[in-house]
Amino acid sequence: MPTIKVKDGTEIFYKDWGSGQPIVFSHGWPLSADDWDAQMLFFLSKGFRVIAHDRRGHGRSTQTGDGHDMDHYADDLAALTAHLDLKNAVHVGHSTGGGEVAHYIARHGESRVAKGVLISAVPPIMVKTANNPGGLPKEVFDGLQAQLAANRAQFYRDLPAGPFYGYNRPGATPSEGIIQNWWRQGMMGGAKAHYDGIVAFSQTDFTEDLKKITVPVLVMHGDDDQIVPYADSGPLSAKLLKNGTLKTYKGFPHGMPTTEAETINADLLAFIKS
Template identity: 80%
Template sequence: MSTVTTRDGVEIFYKDWGTGQPIVFSHGWPLSADDWDAQLLFFLGKGYRVIAHDRRGHGRSAQVGDGHDMDHYADDLAAVVAHLDLENAIHVGHSTGGGEVVHYLARHGESRVAKAAIISAVPPVMVKSPANPGGLPKDVFDTLQAQLAANRSEFYLGFAAGPFYNYDRPGAKPSEAIIRNWWRQGMMGGAKAHYDGIVAFSQTDFTADLGKIGVPVLVMHSEDDQIVPYADAGPLSAKLLKNGVLKTYKGFPHGMPTTHADVINADLLEFITR
């Protein structure tokens, strides 16, 4: 397997296919680089070099007990970029991965970056506070941690079969294969990383990070996202970015890169090539 070892000794797995301009994909919680299959194959076929890594504690990366926070996530991404010596890269992040991309750009600069896209992403900040009255109550995330600790396997199966893909909506037609693949990816990772990751994706405030970013950023979000509610995420991020463009979808789920890959891939390609 292809891996890079970070400064603090953590082995990070990555895929690196093709040649051409690099597109780097950062996955959502609690998944792995495999969640980008539809995008990796599509953009590989369009002549791009595609790279996707497993976040620390997730997928095939080392199941370490610490460092499950946005600083380490961004630094691990930077380690992959430096190891592969990527230039003029396009960064694409989904959900927690969107936060990872935003924090990476703000923390490590844009000298190696051409553009970015964040999909169903957690910025600016998810948890409710006096500064973010439209956020979700902390109890929501505490409950997620409690469910994970009680029975991670059952929790993940229900999460994928329900709100992640909007399979709990009236008239929905759940895909057993998609549900099982989500569960498979989740159970590949470590419980400690996933437990701590809930705090990382829900409580990190990316407001200042967004204001530092100057490269063009496409913000893609559905109005029917049940995991990262639209009103407190996509539109606010687009406004805070210096060069952000908001693309809004109706009726798509949080996991729209999988369920609506044809639409998402086409919109990403149009943004990349414009």
């Protein structure tokens, strides 16, 4: 399997298919590069080079005990882009991956980056603070950690079967395959990485990162996102970005790149080509 070894010895698994302008995909918590199947195949067929990695502790990457914070996530992504010598790349991040993309571009500069896309992404900051009164209380995230520690396998069954894909909404038609694939990806990763990752995605403040970014960034968010609530994320990120565009999807859930792939892919393609 293709991997790179980063400076602390962690091995990061990645996929690298095709040729042409590179699109780099950063996945959400607690998933893997496999969560981008619908995007990877679509953009490969459109003549792009598509790259996706498993974040440290996730999927097929090393189940290291430490380094589960946004600085390490961004540095691992920078190591991958340097290893592959990517230029003029479009970076697409979903959920936690959106935070990773924002932090990577701000921390490592824009010399290799053409554009960014934040999908259902965690920035500017998820947790409620004095500066972020619309955020979720810290107790919400403490509860996620408690559920993970108590019975990770059941927790990872309930999340995709319910709020992640909006399958708990009236009239929704759950896909058993999608639910099981989420569970499969989650259980491949390490419990410690996922436990610490809850703090990383909820308590990191990306405000200054977003202000630094000058490349065009598309912010895509569903207004029925039950994981990263819309009002305290997408619109605020778009305002902080120098060159940000907000696209709001009525009724779409957090996991919209999977359940609404046709719409999301078409809009991504239009933005990349614009």
